[in-house]
Amino acid sequence: MQVDMTVNGQEVSEEIEPRHLLVHFIRDQLGLTGTHWGCDTSNCGTCVVLIDGEPVKSCTTLAAMAGGHDVQTVEGMEVDGELDPVQEGFMQCHGLQCGFCTPGMMLTARALLNNDPNPTEEVIREAISGQICRCTGYSTIVRSIQWAAAHESAVTVGTSNGSAS
Amino acid sequence: MTATEPQAETDERPIGFGRLLRKEDPRLIRGMGNFVDDIQLPGMLHLAILRSPMAHARIVSIDKSAAEAHPKVVAVITGEDLAAQGLAWMPTLSNDVQAVLATDKVRFQHQEVAFVVAEDRYSARDALELIIVDYEWIDPVIDVRKAMDADTPVIRDDLDDKTDNHIFDWETGDAAETEAIFASADVVVSEEIIYPRVHPAPMETCGCVADVERVSGQLTLWSTTQAPHAHRTVYALVAGLPEHKIRVIAPDIGGGFGNKVPIYPGYVCAIVASLVIGKPVKWMEDRTENLVSTGFARDYVMQGEIAATKEGKILAVRTNVLADHGAFNGVAAPVKYPAGFFGVFTGSYDLEAAYCKMQAVYTNKAPGGVAYACSFRITEAVYLVERIVDCLAYELDMDPAELRLKNFIQPDQFPYETKTGWVYDSGDYEPAMRKAMEMAGYDELRREQAEKREKGELMGIGLAFFTEAVGAGPRKDMDILGLGMADGCELRIHPTGKAVVRLSVKTQGQGHETTFAQIVAEEIGIPPEDIEVIHGDTDNTPFGLGTYGSRSTPVSGAAAALVTRKVRDKAQIIASGMLEVSVADLEWNKGSFSVKGDPEKSVTIQDIAMKAHGAGDLPDGIEGGLEAQICYNPENLTYPFGAYICVVDIDPGTAVVKVRRFIAVDDCGTQINPMIIEGQVHGGLADGVGMAMMEMISFDEDGNCLGGSLMDYLIPTALETPDWETGHTVTPSPHHPIGAKGIGESATVGSPPAVVNAIVDALKPYGIRHADMPLTPSRVWETMQGNHTPPI
Ligand code: FES
């Protein structure tokens, strides 16, 4: 079957099998390998992308279900050579080690800050609680997101559809 | 600085040690990392493995015809096919053998039975369902305590003359001396202490892409390996491939924690498939495969005993251990150390005697016994001693902090030889302990606890003090499969003064690209951003045994410092020619040599590099170029230590444990990058909370693995973990060239006893002295009801 969607602001139109998972579509077919895969049971969150601005586990979404929607992956976070403050925050606060969970964590953070520019530590922890990081122990991830909140410019950064206003 | 080099906000930009943002981050935060599953090669095929549904069964027949008929399937291979090539078995890291694909029988649930190679990953998985295997059930051996019973089925009947499930007996210390002390001691405390089977579960599962070029026979293997050089040699030995035709590349690795040390059947299958088919083949396991078949950790049943005076002077520690090694002995440990470095179970205390006796057995469970951030079984050793010391404190009704402080090895006793023969290089334990107590507000916490107990509230304060032994190891004592545990390093300074350093170790997130640049920078004064770190590619790096057991900094870090000093010595000779003075008249100012007493006369390392490659004569006997290579053989292990305090609250109505605070004071000797050290500690602390409260790979009596998904094998999230409070002391290692000791596993070693001690402490009003991990709400509840049962 054919599926059409917007990925990082670009229209894509591809032939897929109906059972094709979105994570495999993004990684194998579009070659956007920043989105990762880490479990069979929708527990790890390394596969998180934004669909219409909402964090979604792309391993539990059929590619067909994303048809007609706006998908954003980690590759779309940097705009015109400007890093998203979330990306900058993760570097500044050592929010990543192996970097495998990082794209998913950053996208969840992006969506959170779009809805709540000044989240408390508790809210941040709750927001990322559907995702696992085996390396950092989470404190530095929390600090990275707090860094981004403190450095967020007035303009909403990094959302390709502007749904966060 | 390049455009993508990150810069810290409050940047010290150290030329050497200090807080420095990581060189690996710019690619990873852009999703531009290159992990094994990201690799796509033209014509690449996909491999999937059929696994046994039973834990112990004879293979009667395999019918692969339907799978072979699948239109997208290229090949279906069984154990019998491999046996025809002599490839059905491979060596493990402990000189046992393991089936690549089962031929005679399956020995654990999910053992590899056959594989399919197909055009895409979905078809490969589809075809697995078309293979029909007829099994004949054999009673599995699951209860480790019964593995040596008389009428138990023999798991390893593939081994000549094997009539039981015994693997090895091992002992350390002096049995008679220890017995004499126990016989006359005022107080003896005994407790069965279990460290259940857990799994490293890195977020990236294991996998590889194998590509054998038909004409040249060159094999390139992109693989999730923590030890690329060791793997290459083993492939050469197993498959008979010439070693110079094998290139192992470990690209970005999504966490290892020991899980990526062993060689798994999947790697060998992919190599064989590419060899046979002549196309690149990718194998990537799913999460269940990772949890049920790759290297687990721990699985020790330990009978611990401690003897002391009634005043609380600890005299001796003794233990009897039953070790479950699964179906094949795949423990990753130096050959002479079948129980790893468990011998450090004497802990941080000055004892009069110690003795350990261990028996290891086969069971119908997955093989392994890898690190999981434990520096070769030190996690079990530290858990045992720190738990039994708390049991003693309970019996003596003494504060556990006071008991520890009273028994520490004193600073003037270092180097300290333990009763089991380990020589601790350096230590100053009391300041670390006091610092942790001060950060925690220990006395205030105890007061709060007393008040809460009055009101029937459950609050616990747990302590642990650990000494690790890392940086394996001296080649006279330590090898894995006959390969010495030394590590090479090569440094090349280019004409313009930029440098490239090549390592034998490999990061899986620890930040080697940053810290090793800092080590070189510290020694030669070139800024870290001008130093490229190459690793994880056997064609482009010197030989060495890889990253595990916290060995990168103690072994490879030493190699990096020494190779840089070697280059600097040569630079000094060239500088003496440039400044027309003798070598002895030069002094080093981190980045330049100047004439003693005349600082104006100086040359920078960059000037020297250009001179070394440029025109004109060099001093007599000096060749052009500015580079060196060494192989570092550590003279001893290094012994990091730390003091941890955990504070928990337990809801008496639900038995849910909340970790309120966790204070960790670590001493890893000289610090290279405090930011990275803090990160390493944080990660290990979360591991510890997971093992103490959530994680366990368990089995039912038929040998079904009950921990086969992240729904069943629980890993802490941001909700179960507190905001870690860390501190440090610095006691350099006397024999390491920069005094560094390694930090990668300290927190994983030290945190489980701190958490368990805190939970047990909270349950003191119930008369509880010990409870086994994982302390899930249901197990804590049972304990409160007086129904605590061992987890295995
Ligand atoms: S891959 Fe684990 S939640 Fe999607």
Ligand code: FES
């Ligand atoms: S950084 Fe490795 S899993 Fe999060």
